[in-house]
Amino acid sequence: MRVLFDFFINIARWACRMWEEAEKENNEAPIFFHVKVTNAALEGKQLEQLRNFIGRPFICSRLLHKGTIISPHAKDTVHVGDVMRIVASAENKDAITVFCGSEDKDVDLATESSPITARNIRVTRSAMNGLTVHDLHLSRYDGVNITRIFRAGMTLFPYPHLRFQIGDVVYCVGPERSIRRLADKLGNQEKKLDHPNLISIFLGIAVGILFGSLPIAIPGMPVPLKLGLAGGPLIVAILLGYYGPNFKLITYTTASANLMLREMGIALFLASVGLAAGRPFVDAIVEGNGLLYAFLGLFITIIPLVVIGSIARKVYKMNYHSIVGMIAGATTDPPTLAYASTLTEKNVSAVAYSTVYPLAMFLRILSGQFVLLILWQFVS
Numbered sequence: 001m002r003v004l005f006d007f008f009i010n011i012a013r014w015a016c017r018m019w020e021e022a023e024k025e026n027n028e029a030p031i032f033f034h035v036k037v038t039n040a041a042l043e044g045k046q047l048e049q050l051r052n053f054i055g056r057p058f059i060c061s062r063l064l065h066k067g068t069i070i071s072p073h074a075k076d077t078v079h080v081g082d083v084m085r086i087v088a089s090a091e092n093k094d095a096i097t098v099f100c101g102s103e104d105k106d107v108d109l110a111t112e113s114s115p116i117t118a119r120n121i122r123v124t125r126s127a128m129n130g131l132t133v134h135d136l137h138l139s140r141y142d143g144v145n146i147t148r149i150f151r152a153g154m155t156l157f158p159y160p161h162l163r164f165q166i167g168d169v170v171y172c173v174g175p176e177r178s179i180r181r182l183a184d185k186l187g188n189q190e191k192k193l194d195h196p197n198l199i200s201i202f203l204g205i206a207v208g209i210l211f212g213s214l215p216i217a218i219p220g221m222p223v224p225l226k227l228g229l230a231g232g233p234l235i236v237a238i239l240l241g242y243y244g245p246n247f248k249l250i251t252y253t254t255a256s257a258n259l260m261l262r263e264m265g266i267a268l269f270l271a272s273v274g275l276a277a278g279r280p281f282v283d284a285i286v287e288g289n290g291l292l293y294a295f296l297g298l299f300i301t302i303i304p305l306v307v308i309g310s311i312a313r314k315v316y317k318m319n320y321h322s323i324v325g326m327i328a329g330a331t332t333d334p335p336t337l338a339y340a341s342t343l344t345e346k347n348v349s350a351v352a353y354s355t356v357y358p359l360a361m362f363l364r365i366l367s368g369q370f371v372l373l374i375l376w377q378f379v380s
Helices: 002-027 047-054 090-100 176-186 190-194 198-214 226-246 255-286 288-315 319-330 333-342 348-379
Strands: 031-037 060-067 068-070 083-088 101-103 117-121 145-151 153-154 169-174
Touching: 031 090, 047 090, 060 145, 083 090, 090 101, 101 176, 117 176, 117 288, 169 176, 226 348, 255 288, 255 333, 319 333, 319 348, 333 348
Parallel strands: none
Antiparallel strands: 031 083, 031 101, 060 068, 060 083, 117 169, 145 153, 145 169
């Protein structure tokens, strides 16, 4: 009993830690600002050396030197009086500004007169799936810099170890000819994304069903536990989503196909619940203590949601969409997620839902079987 209790406690702590990391990454969308170099010690230093000195990740998308704007690469040098357009996370802004000199709020290097252009490029080539930003070797593209990557409604900083996925939108800055070369490398063919990758979906379902049917033997329990048809595909889907690009497995699904599968799944789920519980539900309401149970269930459902929502808002300062997604995941309630998805075009609710849902589903599947086995032991 003690071992099993510690097991669930460790899972809860791990889930909380993963939730905090996911929220931190989601809220750290990169920003841009301009820095004027006044530190004499940086005279003639390369941008690569500046990154090593500061110890903070940043991208210099544009560099103003003696009236000329260029898109620098790692080997370009900076001089006193230069102005750099920096892309970095908000928490690194002060360290970069103080180290280089001072922030220049009177200039904007992203002007129409700049010879440097900016462009969004869509990753559509299957060969790019799973490759990292470092694997591109941007130094071969004559001053092209990747400053942001847009994925599933989130803005990501282009860390060297960040892996590309099919469907990513890469924001590039550099000379027009070099950007066209990079676009050919990444694909940038929108029509290729119109075809859903059904292999990944059916592979995940098949492997998930097999995984969910595997017995999980726990010492002291007479009957092994199983994740079932709900927990098995969920585990496999998470693993495919995280490790799929490493094995060149394309997990991208078009928005229309994604929405169709969501709506169809929710419709089938609600239909199966209604068909299975329709007649008993009506009999329970009309006869016996059905109304009392429904009234008590109302309080059992609402009170925890109000308490958790209030704590999330007042203590952790979470936004409304994240709270709705978190509550929907904690209650394993897909219809609530469907409603939350209609409130905004971003996937904030879906990210919160997918972060909380696995632990809640595991607890529902395993704890239910665990309670039944305990009761069976007492009865026998």
